[in-house]
Amino acid sequence: MEELYFITSNKGKFKEAEAKIKHLDIELIQLRLDYPEIQASDLKEIALYGLDFCSERFKSPFFLEDSGLFIDELNSFPGPYSRYVQETIGNDGILKLLLGVINRRAYFKSVVALYDKGPHTFEGISMGKISNEIRGKEGFGFDPIFIPLESSKTFGEISTEEKNKYSHRAKALDAMVKYLENGVE
Amino acid sequence: MEELYFITSNKGKFKEAEAKIKHLDIELIQLRLDYPEIQASDLKEIALYGLDFCSERFKSPFFLEDSGLFIDELNSFPGPYSRYVQETIGNDGILKLLLGVINRRAYFKSVVALYDKGPHTFEGISMGKISNEIRGKEGFGFDPIFIPLESSKTFGEISTEEKNKYSHRAKALDAMVKYLENGVE
Numbered sequence: 001m002e003e004l005y006f007i008t009s010n011k012g013k014f015k016e017a018e019a020k021i022k023h024l025d026i027e028l029i030q031l032r033l034d035y036p037e038i039q040a041s042d043l044k045e046i047a048l049y050g051l052d053f054c055s056e057r058f059k060s061p062f063f064l065e066d067s068g069l070f071i072d073e074l075n076s077f078p079g080p081y082s083r084y085v086q087e088t089i090g091n092d093g094i095l096k097l098l099l100g101v102i103n104r105r106a107y108f109k110s111v112v113a114l115y116d117k118g119p120h121t122f123e124g125i126s127m128g129k130i131s132n133e134i135r136g137k138e139g140f141g142f143d144p145i146f147i148p149l150e151s152s153k154t155f156g157e158i159s160t161e162e163k164n165k166y167s168h169r170a171k172a173l174d175a176m177v178k179y180l181e182n183g184v185e
Numbered sequence: 186m187e188e189l190y191f192i193t194s195n196k197g198k199f200k201e202a203e204a205k206i207k208h209l210d211i212e213l214i215q216l217r218l219d220y221p222e223i224q225a226s227d228l229k230e231i232a233l234y235g236l237d238f239c240s241e242r243f244k245s246p247f248f249l250e251d252s253g254l255f256i257d258e259l260n261s262f263p264g265p266y267s268r269y270v271q272e273t274i275g276n277d278g279i280l281k282l283l284l285g286v287i288n289r290r291a292y293f294k295s296v297v298a299l300y301d302k303g304p305h306t307f308e309g310i311s312m313g314k315i316s317n318e319i320r321g322k323e324g325f326g327f328d329p330i331f332i333p334l335e336s337s338k339t340f341g342e343i344s345t346e347e348k349n350k351y352s353h354r355a356k357a358l359d360a361m362v363k364y365l366e367n368g369v370e
Binding site: 036037038039041049074075076077078079081084085087088089093096097099 | 221222223224226234259260261262263264266269270272273274278281282284
């Protein structure tokens with residue numbers, strides 16, 4: 001494999017993936033291609049539906065990624081609808097929903113779906129909690145309100161480099177990189 | 186047309202549609218069929234995608250319906266994700282998000298998508314506002330926190346019969362019924 005396409009319109013995600021893949025002899029190319037994201041509570045189902053749609057239209061090896069923030073006390077909201085929730089009620093809305101709530105446990109989940117000769121999926125989870133206020137300007141999305149277990153800082157307060165050591169997306173991308181190196185899932 | 190199928194798993198919606206259609210010489214049948222709902226901000230797009238999916242599998246005349254609650258101050262949240270939001274943060278969550286918010290304007294929108302010889306869509310809107318507390322046990326979903334312009338009561342405090350006079354779904358169904366009677370959209 002010489003070229004690998006990452007189908008995403010999100011610059012931040014592409015930057016994270018690029019850093020993960022740069023030691024391999026593969027050129028990573030960002031591709032903006034609209035594909036339908038279905039409404040489902042399972043990220044893997046959403047990713048595979050998108051993969052299937054794209055693989056009928058695009059013949060080079062590619063992957064796409066879907067991720068979500070799952071908050072215990074809110075019955076896993078916003079889950080697979082994280083981007084929409086981010087664009088509407090935003091981080092302020094999440095903090096408002098958790099006002100006075102003691103259990104602030106949450107996790108980020110990432111599913112990377114790769115298509116080479118067939119479909120493959122790789123998952124990563126980052127356990128943590130929701131902060132009491134917005135902190136930091138790094139990253140994107142819910143990063144400034146999520147404190148991973150490994151840190152006392154939010155994802156908004158750490159560099160992409162540090163985030164790439166243990167974020168959900170990093171773990172999913174690591175699993176894909178391992179597969180690309182060894183050909184084993 | 187002797188039989189018309191309403192593809193829905195929602196008893197409440199079926200009940201509303203049945204009351205609207207009973208004067209026509211058509212038997213309305215509830216059909217539970219899973220179809221993909223895509224993530225999109227436009228209800229019509231979601232409904233037409235579902236219609237397309239179902240029409241490839243099901244050959245009798247049918248319709249499906251998608252509706253959502255759009256709240257001004259929350260950038261139209263929860264919009265097309267109303268069911269998911271209802272199932273996770275619920276009415277309590279919406280009231281919490283609007284705590285201390287003065288502009289409580291909101292509207293319900295319904296899109297009915299009918300397939301007979303081809304696709305047809307019908308829309309209905311109910312303007313109103315979000316109440317300060319949960320009121321009433323009628324209806325379903327966000328009904329107990331939505332006060333339509335035409336009333337001082339929430340949809341949760343009025344009967345299906347009264348709701349069927351001016352609800353968003355009633356208006357969309359009325360438009361479909363008119364089409365079924367006259368063959369004109």
